[in-house]
Amino acid sequence: MKVALIAVFAVMVASARLWLRRRSQRAAQNLPRRRSGLGPFSSDVALVAAREIRERLRGRIFRVGTVVILAAVAAAIVIPVLTRTKAQAEQVGVVGALAAPFRTAVIGSAESVGTKVNLVHEPSLAAARGALGSGSIDLAIVHDRELLVNEAIAANDTSTTAQLVLTLAQNLGVVEAMVAAKLSAAQASLLTNAKPLHVASIQPGKPKGATQTTSVVGLILVFIMLSQYNTWILIGVMEEKSSRVVEVLLAAVRPVKLLAGKVLGIGLVAFSQAALIVAFTLVLASSVGSDLLKGTAPLVLASTLLWLVLGYAFYCWVYAAAGSMASRQDQVQSLAFPLSLPAIFGYVAALTAAGSGSASSLVKVLAYLPPTAPFAMPVLVGLGAVTWWEFAASVALSLVCTVGVAKLAASVYQRAILRTGQRVRFREVLSRRAA
């Protein structure tokens, strides 16, 4: 998996370096820029893209939306850290003296469940009961013989306190048995410090909480961002058509350049927003010591970002073509709904898989279909249920399909963008001559 991601980024970096080198060579030789062929093409596309970027960044919805997303990400990072800190010190009341072997066992048990204990002396059983009732202690050890909790521990309780209580009950019972067996100090130490056996596994384990959270948060962000940017494309194209400005634009620029500039501009805004969110996540998570970046979480984050780009590249053409077929806002609604179904389907399936921690056959299939892969594939990465070549194959398939969709969309756009009045039907655009 890492190999695939590294390969993709390496190709991007190499392309950028090659472009920079060519540019510097041209500058050194003082060669003029090409004014024909690709030259005017790229300059028109750049002008259209620059306008899109300027207008989008100026929009209040974009700025407020970005702040809201950053706040949500910050909450997802900071809240678990804060709650974890609170859980670190379990307050354990002690009624009577706590003998040395028991004390050692308490501390060892706490470590084994990933927490720490703070021993609090309670003068009497009544005082311990009061402290348990008020919540100032989590449990009490009464005269080395009994554990006291406020509420009975349920069988399915996975809280730290419950785990500590169950482990303590087990371990203190063993210590008591050792004392009763009158083992020597060396023997007792050997037993209390016994290390668990190594457990080997054939399959990689299910993701831990951190990776799972990263997967789910990433998935939600990809869905929100793809929905937002696709809507921009759809509404943007429809507005150019309905306001008739497209006629003025197309008098100077070829349709395919106008379309390319629009998707490029909005795409750059999308990628910048996503990159900002990822950078913010990395900086905040590392500065507060969040678990969010532990294990395979960074890999999930990188693949989520990559699939956001691939997902946008695939969907933007579809939505642009749809926008060119509508002339009014109400026509957009009827177009947007069927287009959003594959994304919603992929999103729900992937979210279910990420939540359950296991990849169903359905999600494995969806991870190879370009409309649903942006949601399903990062989740498979998080679950460790995909090999690098499977990942690369899905990327390649998505790229190939994107080229096909872009060609079809450009054709639909050129034929439909100047036809006003009733909504243009897809069949009409493909079968009849353009306006």
Added chain:
Amino acid sequence: MLNGLTRSYSDLKALDGLSFTVTAGQVVGFLGPNGAGKTTTMRAIFGLTNLDSGTVVWKGSPVGEAERRRFGYMPEERGLYPAMHVAEQVEYLGRLHGMSAHDAESATKMWLERLGVAERADSKVDALSHGNQQRVQLAAALVHGPELLILDEPLAGLDPTGIDAIAEVLAEQARSGCCVLFSSHQLDQVEDLCESVTIIDHGRLVVTGKVDELATSGPRRLVVRVEGDREASWARAIAGVTVSEVDGGAARLVLEPSVDSDSVLRSAMGAGRVTEFVFARRRLSEVFREALA
């Protein structure tokens, strides 16, 4: 120059082998009844409609992307981004026509001032009145200094001040060597503004020529006013004379070549006291109606 433009929509022939030439340095009125094919012709010049056949030629070569960048276009249904600022929008369109950022900025400033909308440069387009939007649209068509200016109904919905301002700019553009072709239904304004007109109907050329020549060609016209006869009933009895209209007692008469104007005068004098008797030019509206008859 347009050579044999043909474009069909299902059963309708919007353009049917239309050919005509626009001369540099002239304001040319492009006329025709509704559905004659004017807008389709203008869109064809910009490649906005797919022609079945025919070519658009500019200075001897077929019009392509590079040529179109040197043209300016004001479509019938105005097209501007409603939420974009006026100056930014005009500059942007200038840049799409190949201007540098600096040139686009200074040309935008100049045109917004020239058309009287400079103080609205930072307003959004949808905050402007209809007349001001029209001026901004014209600025967008002019900003890059086009060689050919195509305007579809540029005077529609304007008050007299707006019409004067736009008419003055068009005349000035023509004087500086630009070709100006504009369509309009307001024939009186076209007559005042244009040196030449081209009239089409059913996608075919009906008549083209200089306004002066068209006005002096065709049958002679007389305007005769006879005191006390508001219906010009005396004229209707003369063979070879048609009463084209009676306006406030003044009869506008069209004379066939065989009719002698002296005999008309005598008939008028026989009907009463003649207070007006003048030879008149053919109005553009008459040229239009007669061409389409």
